[in-house]
Amino acid sequence: MPAPADPLVADLLAALPADRVLVDPDVVAPFLHDEAEWAAYGRAAAVVRPRSTAEVAAVVAACARHVRPLVPRGAGTGLSGGANAVDGCVVLSTERMREIVEIDEAERLAVVQPGVVNDDLRAAAAERGLWYPPDPASSPWSTIGGNVATNAGGLCCVKYGVTRDYVLALEVVTAAGDVVRVGRRTAKGVAGYDLAGLMVGSEGTLGVITEITVRLRPLRTGTPRTVVGFFDTLTAAGDAVSRVTARGLQPSAFELIDRVCLHAVNSWKHAGLPEDAAALLLAQTDLPEPAAEQEAAAIHAEFEAAGARDAVFSTDPVEADALFDARRLAYPALEQRGDAMLTEDVCLPRARLAEMLARVEEIAARHDVLIANIAHAGDGNLHPLLITPHGDEPAKRRAQAAFDDIVDAALALGGTVTGEHGVGLLKLPGMRAELGPEVLALQRAVKQALDPHGILNPGKVVS
Amino acid sequence: MPAPADPLVADLLAALPADRVLVDPDVVAPFLHDEAEWAAYGRAAAVVRPRSTAEVAAVVAACARHVRPLVPRGAGTGLSGGANAVDGCVVLSTERMREIVEIDEAERLAVVQPGVVNDDLRAAAAERGLWYPPDPASSPWSTIGGNVATNAGGLCCVKYGVTRDYVLALEVVTAAGDVVRVGRRTAKGVAGYDLAGLMVGSEGTLGVITEITVRLRPLRTGTPRTVVGFFDTLTAAGDAVSRVTARGLQPSAFELIDRVCLHAVNSWKHAGLPEDAAALLLAQTDLPEPAAEQEAAAIHAEFEAAGARDAVFSTDPVEADALFDARRLAYPALEQRGDAMLTEDVCLPRARLAEMLARVEEIAARHDVLIANIAHAGDGNLHPLLITPHGDEPAKRRAQAAFDDIVDAALALGGTVTGEHGVGLLKLPGMRAELGPEVLALQRAVKQALDPHGILNPGKVVS
Numbered sequence: 001m002p003a004p005a006d007p008l009v010a011d012l013l014a015a016l017p018a019d020r021v022l023v024d025p026d027v028v029a030p031f032l033h034d035e036a037e038w039a040a041y042g043r044a045a046a047v048v049r050p051r052s053t054a055e056v057a058a059v060v061a062a063c064a065r066h067v068r069p070l071v072p073r074g075a076g077t078g079l080s081g082g083a084n085a086v087d088g089c090v091v092l093s094t095e096r097m098r099e100i101v102e103i104d105e106a107e108r109l110a111v112v113q114p115g116v117v118n119d120d121l122r123a124a125a126a127e128r129g130l131w132y133p134p135d136p137a138s139s140p141w142s143t144i145g146g147n148v149a150t151n152a153g154g155l156c157c158v159k160y161g162v163t164r165d166y167v168l169a170l171e172v173v174t175a176a177g178d179v180v181r182v183g184r185r186t187a188k189g190v191a192g193y194d195l196a197g198l199m200v201g202s203e204g205t206l207g208v209i210t211e212i213t214v215r216l217r218p219l220r221t222g223t224p225r226t227v228v229g230f231f232d233t234l235t236a237a238g239d240a241v242s243r244v245t246a247r248g249l250q251p252s253a254f255e256l257i258d259r260v261c262l263h264a265v266n267s268w269k270h271a272g273l274p275e276d277a278a279a280l281l282l283a284q285t286d287l288p289e290p291a292a293e294q295e296a297a298a299i300h301a302e303f304e305a306a307g308a309r310d311a312v313f314s315t316d317p318v319e320a321d322a323l324f325d326a327r328r329l330a331y332p333a334l335e336q337r338g339d340a341m342l343t344e345d346v347c348l349p350r351a352r353l354a355e356m357l358a359r360v361e362e363i364a365a366r367h368d369v370l371i372a373n374i375a376h377a378g379d380g381n382l383h384p385l386l387i388t389p390h391g392d393e394p395a396k397r398r399a400q401a402a403f404d405d406i407v408d409a410a411l412a413l414g415g416t417v418t419g420e421h422g423v424g425l426l427k428l429p430g431m432r433a434e435l436g437p438e439v440l441a442l443q444r445a446v447k448q449a450l451d452p453h454g455i456l457n458p459g460k461v462v463s
Numbered sequence: 464m465p466a467p468a469d470p471l472v473a474d475l476l477a478a479l480p481a482d483r484v485l486v487d488p489d490v491v492a493p494f495l496h497d498e499a500e501w502a503a504y505g506r507a508a509a510v511v512r513p514r515s516t517a518e519v520a521a522v523v524a525a526c527a528r529h530v531r532p533l534v535p536r537g538a539g540t541g542l543s544g545g546a547n548a549v550d551g552c553v554v555l556s557t558e559r560m561r562e563i564v565e566i567d568e569a570e571r572l573a574v575v576q577p578g579v580v581n582d583d584l585r586a587a588a589a590e591r592g593l594w595y596p597p598d599p600a601s602s603p604w605s606t607i608g609g610n611v612a613t614n615a616g617g618l619c620c621v622k623y624g625v626t627r628d629y630v631l632a633l634e635v636v637t638a639a640g641d642v643v644r645v646g647r648r649t650a651k652g653v654a655g656y657d658l659a660g661l662m663v664g665s666e667g668t669l670g671v672i673t674e675i676t677v678r679l680r681p682l683r684t685g686t687p688r689t690v691v692g693f694f695d696t697l698t699a700a701g702d703a704v705s706r707v708t709a710r711g712l713q714p715s716a717f718e719l720i721d722r723v724c725l726h727a728v729n730s731w732k733h734a735g736l737p738e739d740a741a742a743l744l745l746a747q748t749d750l751p752e753p754a755a756e757q758e759a760a761a762i763h764a765e766f767e768a769a770g771a772r773d774a775v776f777s778t779d780p781v782e783a784d785a786l787f788d789a790r791r792l793a794y795p796a797l798e799q800r801g802d803a804m805l806t807e808d809v810c811l812p813r814a815r816l817a818e819m820l821a822r823v824e825e826i827a828a829r830h831d832v833l834i835a836n837i838a839h840a841g842d843g844n845l846h847p848l849l850i851t852p853h854g855d856e857p858a859k860r861r862a863q864a865a866f867d868d869i870v871d872a873a874l875a876l877g878g879t880v881t882g883e884h885g886v887g888l889l890k891l892p893g894m895r896a897e898l899g900p901e902v903l904a905l906q907r908a909v910k911q912a913l914d915p916h917g918i919l920n921p922g923k924v925v926s
Binding site for chain 1: 568569570571592593613614616620621624625627628637641643644645647648649650651652653654655656657658660661663664665669681682705708709711712713750751753754810811812813814839841842843844877878879880881882883884885886890893894897898899901902903905906908909910911912913924925
């Protein structure tokens with residue numbers, strides 16, 4: 001092989017075993033972007049797949065020496081373009097760092113490399129009677145490193161919190177190439193600023209995460225109870241969510257699926273889901289019995305009070321699983337249709353949910369765009385899915401205008417432009433509008449402090 | 464009144480109504496330090512007691528203009544010297560900012576000024592069927608602002624988390640005197656770095672908090688069940704804690720009180736507490752019945768398996784309250800003895816708790832210092848209390864040596880030097896040892912980024 005023309009690539013090849021470095025454009029191509037439709041991406045000088053913290057440190061040091069961008073990447077399941085390559089960068093994939101280093105029952109914690117897949121950690125924890133709650137819909141594929149980088153949410157958040165709530169400590173390679181540990185292994189600790197918390201959700205712009213210590217909970221036992229509500233309008237479903245919350249109920253999952261999604265899942269999986277309602281709400285309670293029965297009854301009553309056309313208790317776990325599978329399958333089912341799909345991720349105060357859903361319908365009609373809705377309803381976190389035929393440029397432009405209008409509507413109603421997917425590229429304009437210039441200046445000051453030469457995932461989050 | 468010689472004080476008097484500014488040394492004196500025994504403090508140029516965010520901003524702007532230190536202060540119940548004055552500073556007391564701005568049942572959140580007393584927020588939330596969990600033992604006096612500044616813990620943390628887990632958003636006056644809002648009102652949100660989380664626990668060194676939005680939970684109903692275990696040795700009590708945790712039980716409070724504390728409470732309050740055991744463990748469960756009964760029985764079984772001389776269920780809420788009152792009263796009861804008391808705050812991995820308690824006993828014997836122990840046992844968070852007669856200088860020196868040895872022992876066992884009280888002044892050397900130079904450099908970079916002239920509470924946390 002001739003010596004590479006790029007001195008950075010030459011350094012990487014000299015510093016790492018040969019199989020760690022990919023430069024063939026065909027091989028590199030799948031590493032250049034995540035799943036964010038229409039987010040721009042550039043050409044990478046190389047993709048590296050380190051196996052250890054020391055190898056990550058060598059890569060960062062090389063990029064620092066050459067003052068070249070480094071773009072960390074988990075499984076590439078992101079939906080905001082946060083892992084998208086910029087021209088001349090090195091993409092650092094953590095896919096080969098998938099060791100579960102330790103699971104400690106006495107301390108209820110696990111230590112993992114960043115490339116460990118979410119479901120693999122959950123399975124390993126379950127074998128020890130422990131539970132890692134954060135469960136993004138991408139959990140069969142997404143990695144803990146990526147989940148930490150985006151502060152991923154999921155179905156359990158509504159009762160059990162998001163990724164940040166479970167991160168105790170991180171090993172991080174700094175922009176200077178130093179390996180540091182932030183956070184702690186103890187249940188509590190306030191020694192210095194919470195740098196571990198700051199790294200969570202920073203999308204690879206403040207350091208490269210090489211090891212993660214997460215808090216675990218005791219494994220849940222018993223079968224959760226599920227309540228299903230069928231609603232003739234999205235706003236009635238939104239009302240039901242507000243009512244359940246205001247009554248002090250705490251479902252362990254509380255999801256919304258609209259008719260478009262149900263139809264897509266039926267078409268793909270022949271699931272036989274009901275398609276005659278505008279939306280269904282799925283609420284689950286995991287309290288110990290008989291409290292679960294009482295909470296399920298109270299949820300049922302609120303569904304009826306909000307005008308559900310039908311509300312049923314699902315006592316059959318197989319049936320309940322099928323409904324939650326439909327929630328998880330909605331996104332890939334819509335993808336199966338072969339259309340392009342732009343995913344929204346606004347999060348609203350719960351009391352504004354009904355109003356926001358009405359606005360989404362109005363925006364869809366106004367821009368003549370098909371918008372499907374799935375939502376972590378109990379969190380007020382909506383994922384309107386803007387669907388357009390591939391290659392239909394006018395439709396794409398209409399969808400982008402609708403996307404912008406949804407962001408504006410969320411801000412007008414006191415919401416945030418991103419509940420759990422991250423800023424990446426797609427939400428940069430929205431974030432600027434949300435935070436305002438003074439807070440953006442603070443964000444940039446933090447970035448400048450920890451990455452003075454701007455080599456870590458430049459152009460994301462704070463650009 | 465003659466014009467003050469200090470131009471900063473002149474500016475403060477010009478910018479604020481006269482009653483906001485205190486300069487008389489006798490009046491100023493109580494504002495110069497918190498409750499940390501032996502932590503140094505300096506002389507303030509003035510104490511200001513603003514009533515609004517605008518007044519706080521005016522104070523910060525004046526300090527910025529004169530490049531003079533500003534030391535924010537809540538109720539002064541801190542135990543690390545974090546609110547101690549430095550020479551020539553302005554002490555900013557939030558005691559007059561005690562408005563509960565809003566309690567929103569639908570969103571389960573409250574908005575408060577920083578000077579609101581913890582128990583006052585809890586009471587106001589309870590009237591709406593809501594609960595603010597963080598409950599430091601100082602809750603009758605300490606303020607939400609101070610709790611946020613130190614990321615305060617408390618008895619509930621073992622199941623419900625610390626102050627940071629409840630902070631959604633903050634209004635902050637930056638070092639430049641700008642008023643900014645960080646965080647959000649929604650259940651989830653990842654728009655930019657988590658600056659609100661970064662401010663929590665930063666002890667006034669990154670900004671002055673002027674308004675706080677906290678998440679609330681539904682008010683707990685039902686009577687918790689209490690299990691009391693009497694142990695002949697501290698290490699047996701430590702073993703019991705490990706056993707309860709490893710079995711996957713989740714007490715809603717899990718406290719340790721040793722014989723010295725029990726005796727002090729008895730002497731002060733004639734409480735009639737048993738004093739023949741070395742320590743008692745108090746565990747509470749707040750699950751709905753009958754799960755609470757089962758969890759209480761399981762805790763009881765682990766107490767017995769760990770060698771408790773006696774373990775009893777307390778079904779009488781009055782009796783249970785008396786025991787938890789004893790826990791809360793231990794600190795003031797010891798103070799009543801008239802001795803000086805230096806409070807430790809190490810936090811250990813739970814499995815090392817027994818070993819740490821043994822080391823504390825050994826350190827007490829070696830340095831000939833009376834050390835009482837209270838602990839948030841379920842968190843591994845120990846508060847050894849080093850007690851010396853006032854004015855006994857040799858005893859004070861022995862106590863300080865013992866304090867250092869406890870810190871070293873905690874670090875050697877994988878713990879942190881401060882679980883919930885904060886770094887302040889007392890834990891600066893310990894924090895440096897815990898974090899190491901690379902992480903300290905990151906901490907300082909963050910401080911420099913947000914407070915480039917070093918006017919906010921200088922010498923605390925990161926000096």
